[in-house]
Amino acid sequence: MKIKEIKLYGFKSFQEETKFLLNPGITAFVGPNGSGKSNIFDALRWVFGEQSMKALRCEKNEDLIHISVDGLSDSNFAEVTVTIENEDFFPQFGSEFEIKRRFYRDGESEFYLNRVKCRLQDIQALFLNSGTLTYSFLELAEIERIISGDTKEMFDDVAGILKYQERREQTERRLEQTEQDLLRLEDVIGEMERTVRSLKRQARQTQLYQELKDEYKKLSLFITKSDYEKTIAELKEVETSLNSLNQQKQNILIKLNHLDEDRQNLKNEFTILETKKKETINEINNLNNEIESLQQELTNLENETIQFSIEYERKTASLKEKQEHLKNLNNKIIENEKKLEDVNHELAIWNEKLSNEQNKLETLSNKFIETTRTIEEKQKTIDGILLKLQLLKNDLARVEINKTNKENVINQLNKEKEELTRNLSTRTEEREKFEQELDVIVKEQDNISKAILAQQKQISELEAKIEEIENDIIKRQEELNDCRLLIDTLANRLGKVENIKFIKQQFKDRFYGMFRDCISVHQGYEHLVDVCLYDALNFFLVSEISPDDFKNLPEGRYGFIFKKEEMTRETPEELKKLKLLTDFIEIKSNKEFLSIILSNFFLTGSFEESVAYSKRFPEFGFIAPDGILMHNNSLIIQKGEFGYFQINQKLNEYQSRAESLQNEIVFMNDEKKKLLYELSQTRTDLEQNKERLFALNINKSESSMQLNTLKNQLNNLNKEIGEIDNERIKVIKEIEELDIRINEYKTQIAENEKTLVQTQTEEEELKNNLSKIEAQINNQNKELNQIVLKIGILNELKSVSEKGLAETRIEITNLKNEIDEISKLSQSEKLGMIEQKIDELKQSIQEKKEKRSKLEGEIPEQTIQDISKKIDSIYDEITQLQKQQDEVQNAIMQVNFKVFELNHKKEELNKKAKEDFQTNLDEYIPEEIPEPEMKLNEVKERMARLGEINPLSLSAYEQEKKRLDEFLIQRNDIITAKQNLLKSIAELDARARKRFIDTFNEVKEKFNDVFAKFFEGGEADLVMTDPTNPLTSDVDIVVRMKGKKIKRINQLSGGERTLLAVSLLLAFYLVKPAPFCILDEIDAPLDDVNVVRFNKFLRELSQHTQVVIITHNRATMEYADYIYGLTMERPGKSKIISTRLEDLEPAGVEEQ
Template structure:
């Protein structure tokens, strides 16, 4: 793929349409400063999707459009068109395709792909997914970025992870949006949970309150029924008591009647006795008359005087009794009258108080009726205002909703109209090409899917191989680890000789070494030598020793062997048949000295022989092949490989094995790495193909949707615009009318709210007044009931007292009549006359005295006295019974009052049950519940603790709980979506990390190669500051110039830094090669030598890449195949001159 043609119109300094034909090889644009060379570089970047005005050297978008110096020939838009020879780089296009970008002064921007209008992201996605433009544009600003250490974005760019980053950013934005949604939902859920908890608590309280209320009702009814039952029973008892008292009263009346009859009988009998006595006296008188006749008149007078005296005495006694009884009755009457007076006074007072209280009650009732009437009237007014306000608010809500709907519709209509106008201008042109492009996309999808399937099969096979190799590596790694553990264990068992360095320094030239370092043991005899020498192996060999040498030795155990000739002793003939142990050793130096140490030890073939000769020759050592040593009456046995030479042999053996395992692991790891590289490459290819499939799927979906939209919209677009205009006019008029109505309603609502507030205040005042009046009326009713009850009792008491007074007065009248009869006695002169006569006839009395005594003895005086005594007793009994009658009458009055109270209580209980609990108490059948009063008190206390409740909380809780469950389900869905997004981000990070590390290694190799070419003998390296996090780690550059130490980029000179930056840019390009490379004065900072090297590199690069360079350097011009010269004859207008260096003939320049 290469650029065939560039066409500029109105772009910066190119006023007229200007074409550039580009050929393979190196094309250079030259010219003086300010001639417009870099504008070509900007034009190419712009048409390929560059959006940064800073990168395009503009302050604003309008600066892209050509402006003449005089302002008369300014362009209306800027346009850049690039024709590209495809060469099958993009299979969806033919041999050529065209990209065009146009920008108008009004800010509208257009993109065309093959003359079909498209979007900026389509252009960017086309080249971003293919990676062709990653480093097609190189300029000095890139060098500055490298010099200042800003290379991370470049590495990301060349690694091709921008698409991952873009997708990651999109996914991250979706994640942030999801988190925001989740956060908002959490806030809503938190608030709803708080509300639900509150409602749940209220619902529980309401439910509990209702249950308690039902229990309160049940217990109260039971208690009311119990009180009613008790009152009924007590009323029955009271009525029975009243009957009993009435019966007692009747009994007392019967007794009084009986006593009265008995009194009357006694009176009659007394009268009879008196009559009888009178008759006897008459007989005596007759006798006296006879005597008087006989004794002449004296005796008669005496008798008459005596009769007169007796009669007077009798009547005087009866008169005194009656006067005493009258006094008693008079006293009782006075008591009754005083009591009646008190009762009348109390009745008068109570009647006056009753009249006053009734008057107050009537006054309070009138006030209550008047206040209630006012309240009801005010409530009717309030209800009317509320109803009117609600109607106004409903009308306001309806108008606002209608207004919002119409404004929303109007806004949508405006948007729809604008969209329809824009769509109408482009849909007709796009429809014809979409179906053809869809077919191409489907064919390409089929082709890529087959390739992906083949690659996936290869990936599975490669992964199986890698797994097999990894298992082998793990097995060998385990074996290696086991060897290392054994090596460490053997090394620890072997140990180190302490203070070797100090002994060496102490003895200096006298120090010869350590015994074990000078001896080598034949294979198979290591154990025998170890048991014979034991600690001697660790002894130091020295030439000489003095006491001073030993003084400064540190704490520890030391063994020394002096290099002195030892006098040889003769070996007994009996043991010469055994081999000396020294024959199984080799000595590196000091052979005689070292050999002499082993000269006393011999190898015997059996245990019995060793034991035998050890007893015969105790100064010699005899050792068996099994490792049993007999020496100086001692037996030493060594089991296991604990000897120095045995451990050393095993240690060497395991070290050899470890080295073998290490080499095998390195070989397998290298093979695994190669397969992993192949696998990464295949996965990368699969990802690339999947990205292409993803892009194709997106493109296919967009094209299909676009095609359907076009077909639907083209039919209705023209008619819709006309309908939209009519609808807009209609909506505008309706919204204006609604605004007027809304303002009017708001004003009326405000007035009604003020009236409502005022009336509510008046209503509250009336309610307070009514409550106060009701309290007064209840109080007055209670007082009236008490007064009426007292009046009834006093009236009954008055009636009883009046009857008692009447009865007493009748008795007094009767007794006075009797007294009047008694007081009718002879006159006093008669008595005197008789006395004179008696005195005169005294002598006659004596004569008749005996007869008189006889007659007097016959007179019933005792009977009369007894009868009189009995009458007095009857009078006393009557008084006692009348007193008992009074007491019973008082009890009857108390019982009547209690009956009245009980009847009133029953009526109140029935009324309370009906009003409070809507229950007929008479028909109520209670449950059998113990301790009702205690439980009722507990229920009251619990209800009081609960306090006020929300009666609507139960239904509100159910509704809010249902809504909360819906929101919780939404939260779970969002959390699941969040987890999926996090998983997608992790997968994108993993892919980007793998691709970045792979590309980083490639750039590292290429950079070193390019750097070595520019700096002969130099080396360069790239280092990740944080290798564990390569995607976020910055990159450090270190170099080593020939003959110099390693330096960082900030330690280099200016020229070295520039050339290093150019080397890195070229390394980027080599790793991510593009079909064409556009360079803007990138050779400017280089010296002549490096310019030549740079141009040679460009020449090699141009063999397979189209190179376009903007330059001032003559050496670079010499390497160019084609040169375009730019000048500016007129201010602000660039002019083009071209030449091919081979024939110096103008080519491909066309100016219009």
Template sequence: MFLSKLEILGFKSFANKTTINFNRGITGIVGPNGCGKTNIVDAIRWVLGEQKTTTLRMDKMENVIFNGTRQKKPMGMAEVSMTIVNDRNILPTEYSEVTITRRIFRSGESEYLLNKNICRLKDITNLFMDTGIGTNAYSVIELKMIEVILSSKTEERRRLFEEAAGVNKYKLRRRLSLKKLDEVKADLTRVNDIVSEVEKTVRSLERQAKKADQYTQIQSVLKEKEMELSEREFALFHRKKSEFKNEIAELLQSKDSIDNEIRNIELELINLRSKINEVDSELQKKRNELAKNSEELFNSQKNISVSEERLKSLKSNHTRIEQEINDFNSQLEDNQSSIDESKIEIEKLKTLLLQKENEINAFNEETEIKRNDLEFFRTELKKSNEEKFELIKLLNDKENLISNLKKEVENNQANIEKLNAKILNTTNSIAKTVGYIDNLVIEKEEAEKKLRENNLQINLREKEKAELEETISKLKSQELDKRTFIAGLKEKINFLQTLISNLEGISKGARVLLENNEWTKKNKNIFADLGDTQEQFRFALEAALKSVLNNLLIDNIEDLQNAISYLKNNDLGKASFYLLKNKNSKKSFLDSIISFSTKRKIKKISSDKNFVGWAKDFVETESKFKPFFEQILNKIAVVKNLESAISLSKMFDDFSFTTLEGDLVQSNGIVEAGSLPKEDETLFGRKQLLENLKKEFPNHEHELEKLVSEINSLELKLSEIDLRKLTEHEKLISNDIANIEKQISQLEFEKKKADEEIENAQNEIQELASKTKVIEAQLEEIDIEYQKLITTKNEIELNVQEKENHLKIFEEEFNHKTTEHNQRKIELERIKGQIINLENGINRSLQNIDTINSGVEKRKNDLIKNEEETNSILEILDETKYKLDEITLTRNKLIEEEKIISDELSKIKSEAQKFENQLNELRNQRQIVSDKIYSLELKENEINFKIENIIQHIKENYNAEIELKEFDDLDTFNFEEVAQEVQRSKEKIKNLGPVNLLAYSEYEEEKQRLEFLLKQRNDLIDSEKDLIKTINEINDTAQKLFMDTFEMIRQNFIKIFQTLFNPGDEADLMLEENVDPLEAKIEIMAKPKGKRPTTIELLSGGEKTLTATALLFAIYLVKPSPFCVLDEVDAPLDDANIDRFTKLIKEFSSNTQFIIVTHNKRTMEAAETMYGVTMQEEGISKLVGVRFEEIPEYNEPQ
């Protein structure tokens, strides 16, 4: 099998597709620095699945893609394919040629292909496992790996050996098996926990199932009794409801009858009020007619008075005219005789006339004043009468208004009384409703209090449950940790027991002597079993005592000789011994020769800051063995770290120093250091450690039992916390609260409705009272005005009477003055006439008679006119008097009619008041009936509520519909006894506590689950045993395979090392003792002739390279890799060593294909095929190849 072809595209500097064909033998790859030679090696690593970007000299994987140059763009993908010819069927596949491909894209996506089929990296890793090919195998070696292989860190070195031994697959199997074992243990722990829980659950469900059966029986009886009780209550409530409905119907009928009567009376009242209005209107009309009649009467009386006065005047004139006629006649008779006398008389008369004229003028002024006063008083009287009539009219209006307002006040007061009665009734109803509400609120508060207490209990229980669950969880976690710890402790004890029983870590010779009793019958002890130390110093003492731990203690020379003879005779190797007598003598001798200088050194070492103590002081042993430990550990100090140990060793070269991590710097210059050993790998105090662990084990088991007991106790306590009962109780209380709230809501609605009615009534009362108050205020104002008007009327009437009296006096005085004035005028005229007559009588004596006759005629005419006027006035006066009589009769008639109408109005009002009283009484009766109806409706609603509760209760509790049935025993049925039976059944159910009705099915399910889990647990236990057995088998197989391979590589390494160096040079491979070979360190010892380096790190670069090459080819002799890539490994070698190097490569090239990247010409000479790598185009690698076998032989010219 060999690498036949490598195809590179877009990988690093190989932008173009490059195919490299490899042949068997040696292939050299050459070229200047930076041309991309190592990129070929990286390509091989990368296609084999390398994941470390540092190994590929990159910071991230996408950078392996060609990044472009000035002339060429970057590529989006890199691809490498490697073809291997599988002609010896080393690879586990039927194909004779295997091609693996790896691609990566700039997006970060990558893929692997096996023979052009998509596969996983794991598939490629498994394909090359234990073949020597792989990213961690020895198929690719570069110069820096030489340092790694030869460094003090042995991990890389181990990988080479494991790859050669083919134990990787075993280690992988062991790792997977251990992982599987851990998973099985974890699963087993979980299953055990689950089984424990399920067992408890099954037991609990079994109890619950029995309780559920008991609950079902009680519930059946409860349902039967409660249905029986509910059906009869349902029927009884329906009967009561029917009775209430009948009573309500009768009351409604009665109310309708009362309403009809009220309507009839209201109609009568409306008619009466209409009549009252009509009569009142007629009365008002009569009063207006009466006022008009009074005015006509006044006018007629006034006209009569004026006419009578005029008649008096005419009568007086008539008398005067007659007198004048008589006088004229006398004058006619005496005219002649009195002419003379007349002249004398004229003189007298003239004097008298002058006097009379003066008197008349003065009298005229007085009369004019009287006339004016009379006219004024007449006008004032007329005004007063008009004012009086207006006032009477106004008084009538006020009386009507007062009457109407008083009537309105009475109506308002009646309505207020009705509304107050309604408010009183409604208030009583509200008081009852409020009482119901208060009771319900108290019930609700009590229920809410119970609910809060219940919720508090739930919260407390939930908190207690949460705390218990948290405590249980913590305890279970502790239990799991404790079980894991005990399992680990048990495993550790078994492991230590196995180590001690098998004498693991003890040298072959010592083990044989310990196991065999033929050489002695005494107890046999090795030094490792004689003492112990604290854990922190175990590694330090292990390192300090490492050289003597396998030594057997012998107390006499005879036993020592017997032991040595037994080993020699049976060819069983060698063993180390400690002779007790010698030890004691040595100890005594050493104590005697300790010098002052040594004590100073001890003092200085003890004062160092990194000094921990002297090793001998940390040993715990019997007093008889203490001297031996003191002797061995006399000059060994324990320090904190290796740096301090090395530093102190240089200063105090006759002392040895060990560290807490198990590193040792001996006084002879040997340094033992490396990784921290495992606790179980130590020999010193192993038996004591086992004993201590065995002593601790029961304590831990006891602690586990305590934890389990505490968990069981808490789980029992947790199971006793029953939240379901509290939750159901909460639900019942919540339902009660909801029902109470529903009732409260209904009652509050009714109360609100009643409050609104009261508010409306109060508003109406307030409005009526306000109106009444306004009306009463108006009445007071009107009454005041009315009284004022009465007073004014009386004053006006008194004023009118006074004015009439004054007028009468003034008229009498005026008439008297007028009469007197007329008389004076007449007398004046008479005097004038006498004078004229006397003056003219003298001149017209004869004509005077004619004049007197004419005067007589004139007077007669005046008398006729006077009589005519008198007759006319008498006629008018008679007519006016007649009219006055008619007006008086009419007035009397109107007064009578007014009284009749007023009496009729009073009668109608009285009748209306009777109807009002009847109406009020009927309304009171209707209110009583309404209250009874309301009370019955409340009872009916209560019954409906109870019926609804029964229906809801039966539906919620039994999912059934209750039907109305007829029962003959409703009146005799003992409801209380059945209710008590129901209550007793409920108490039984309550005493049962929470019941899981699904317990039957859950019990069966959990039981099946338990059986399944028990089966699973048994399977897991079997799996655990099988895995432990498999791990042991893998360990045995891998250890044997590794040790066999190691021994072969060791022999090969020694031979090849002497070939590469000189025959006398020393080299060897050593495994760390007393450690699992699969985990032990591999030490390389290389000592070229003439040199004695303490470590291989002190070798030169060329010596390191040859040593590593020797190791590599030693591995190839055991398990050759199909191909080997060497990247400038020969760089440190000189020409002589190069020849040895190439010679060795040529020897191995028959079995292994070598691909060497080199700059060395001698190495190039060894190559059969040569590839040159150049960069004709900047940044792009190009390959040029030549096979030397194809070049014709060159003959020098003769």
């Protein structure tokens, strides 16, 4: 695996997209200071996941984005892309893959793997254990980090245990989470166990309540069934009564229907007669019109007869005059003119009279028509009033019946209210009684509750004391165990002397014991004696020895002190002022010869004093108070508890402490027993109080339930009384409204009857007026006919006179023709035809008048009056029957109400049975139960004494018990998981430890070899600061240059430090080669000789690792295979120039 291409855009000084192609071997980036060479190093570190802004030489992330000098062409983001050739290093990718990192000014950061968005940890996980993230990037700051000993992460990466560490951290997090889960689960289980115990007690109580409830259901169902059957029997009786009433109602309805049919038939007949009467009157009016028309025609014919006679006479007279009196024609004309003037005058008078008479006739006709129409309207009004009266009387009867019913309801409500008031008073007295009982129970509850709280507090205090004692016992037990462990340890350190039995048997009576057993040391001087005597304390004391005594000794090291004759050594004067060692030692009897050995040691005031005395008196030993011994020009120092007497002293102290702790534990256990007994007694008293409180709770619940029942009953009674009062007020109001309606009906009936009489009177008056008007019309017609006839004659005379004058004056010559024309028409024939027609008209008029008289006689006035009387009679019967019907209907309503109540009661009982007991009463056949009400009351009392019941306790108990079992199983699983996690951590530690130690030894060996190459004759070593725990131990570097003493690393020069770091880096690469090595000016501190060594290292390294170096050194450039030159033609913007040395070498040869 190697880097194929680097692409930068907007990263620091690289504003535009810049590409670098990298090849195997050594690639060098060169250029003046500030040209942006190190930005390439930063870019590579950044794209591989570097997060430290200090390592990237920035203060904040935004500093990575290119900023132009003029500020006009700033980049919006920084992006670095690296294309990597893959040689089966990552099998999941192909021949190459790409990683990219991008950062925006708004702070958003993106990572891409093969152009797919990913996370930083994905990139880091990809290159984990490849060396890329630890020792592939090296700069001078990294060298200082290596020198300061911060190499642990590099060693972990080389050893490949980073993944183990990551897995271990994940496992530890899981373990911590598991422990937290276990703690929470323990709390939950403890709480659930308390809940389950409580639910179990409630479940037993609920089970008992359920049994009582079943008994209550059975008894209630039996009582309900009995009530149901009684209700059905009563319902049948009421229904029989209802059928009888319905039959009566049906009979009344049949009579009413018959009467209504008769009334309707009479009304129809009345209507027909009225219609016939109106038609007859219309026909009479028509006949009058026809008679008038025929009379007019008769008048015209009579006028025509008169005119014809006059005309004939005039013509005859004219002809005679013309014939006989032609000479006297002018005189006759004068006479005719005078006569015409008289006729005109008379005609004007008669015409005026005719106009007046016609106006009178027209007035009478209009008055006749208007009177006829008014009579018809009056008749309609009378019919309407009669119908309205009938309806009003019906409504009045219904309202009066309704009022009577309402008054009955008021009486019934008053009775119910009195009954409810009596019940209310009784229930109120019972409620006061239960309230007094409840107050007594509450006071007793308060007293017991206070006692329980005091006992619970006492139990808590006792438990706290017991817990405190138990904790003290545990602490002292732990301390005792520690003391026993130390006692065992110290006893083992003292140990038994090997083969002492053999020595005793070998020397028998000559054996005096061991040196240490024959002396005792004053307190505080044990360490001085241990330093002075040390091994001699374990020597055997014998009286004498021979060579044969040692032939059969077992293998081992033995020391013997044998008793000699008393030898005296004179103490120098200078030493007599010093204290002898024997001054602090007591020698047992018969062992005084030991004082010779002990008298060789003196106690001085200081180490310097001991040194001075030892130089002058080397045969003696001098020991300072701090335990430093000078003897025979040798110095002996003892640190820690290594001496016999010191160990023995500590052993005695720990034994004494252990005995004291044992006594304290016994005393605490006794105290704990007392407290436990007191706790047990208190808990017993607490349980008794709880049982008393439970019994009181049951009584309280029973009283509360009964009190609540009474309160509910009182509320219901008050509610019922209120409802009855509201109903009474409502009914009274309705009665008042009915009274108002009755008065209104009576007033309306009286008004309508008065209006009827008045209207009928007016109708009679109108009929009389109509007869008078009719007579006046007939008289007026006769008089008018006479006037018309007179006017006709006068008009004819006038016309004849005028015509005669004209004919006389104009047509004298035509007289013969006129005479001929008059002669042609037979006077008698024409006159006979007119008279015949007149006779026919008179006969027709007479027939019409006879017919009119006949029609007037056919008007059924008497029949109409008879029918009206019959209708009134039928209406009276209907009213009587309707009253009977209302009475029957009221009875039916009451019976229906009773039926409704019984049906409602039946339905309620059935509904109650279905809802409360899930039983159909019609199908239910109970067993006979004697005295069910008494038994039901007993069950109620027992249920009430149980108090408040948790109906869900059974299911809740089962559910909580099941959950508790599940939690217990879960706790076992978590404990097993915790053990597995601990086992996994141990396995991971073991594997990582082995890998780290193997890799460390390998790196150590390679590092020593590489260091020797860089520093001829030099030696270097890697040392773990904590060999017992290599996974957490730091690694120190120890170096020694040729011909020099061991140096501290910080005493090395800059070049030596660099080569030391490079040596370690090369050792890493030799053990575990990284795919590439990126170096930033680490050759700067090296001199020419070391630069050559360094470049040889790079050349050797480039054989299997891709090397990229940023440098100023020309010697390093000579070893590079590819060189990229960087310049900065414009401030803040880098530019690259690349070349291969292979291409430059031929050109250099040609120039030479």
